[in-house]
Amino acid sequence: MTGKLIIFSAPSGTGKSTIVRYLLNKDLNLQFSISATSRDPRGEEKDGVEYYFLTPNEFKTRIKKGEFLEYEEVYEDNFYGTLKSEVDRILATGKNVLFDVDFVGGLAIKEIYGDRALTIFVMPPSVDELRNRLEKRGTDTPEVIQNRLDKATHEMSYAPQFDAIIMNDDFDKAKRDTVKLIKEFTGKE
Secondary structure: OOOOOEEEEOOOOHHHHHHHHHHHOOOEEEEEEEOEOOOOOOOOOEOOOOOEEOOHHHHHHHHOOEEEEEEEEEOOOOEEEHHHHHHHHHHHOOEEEEEEOOOHHHHHHHHHHHHHEEEEEOEEEEEEHHHHHHHOOOOOOOHHHHHHHHHHHHHHOOOHHHOOEEEEEHHHHHHHHHHHHHHHOOOOO
């Protein structure tokens, strides 16, 4: 059986990463796709665990060689992307690949893999609730929060292009709905 791709995208603060971590602990035959980045490791991050850490020049060389399914230059020389070799490595083990990427990357991967990929957009209940969640984190200034909200509003306008939208207004229900969706897509009952 050939593995499938499950792609999650969402604005910051919607609970997407928490849902992804939850799914990895379920019996769904999933393995997380580790992204590549040109930024330096933070804290205890290790190469090949949280990210594949590349220099900006290594990243640019791999772009030229066509080694990425998708990538983005967030700031000058600050790249993030998905290596084809990472996806091939996971698929070769017979597992399904789980992605946590921005909406542009998610739609790009879907375009490449078509029906083998399921795109899921995690939607916050409202922009006001998203503001509350970001403020509760206590990690960002009001200006950063406003920038994230502006970006979130833009990202949410792309939700209809995804195969499924999971509304995260009730976390337990969002988890159940997501598991059901993945089981249906992968044929795992």
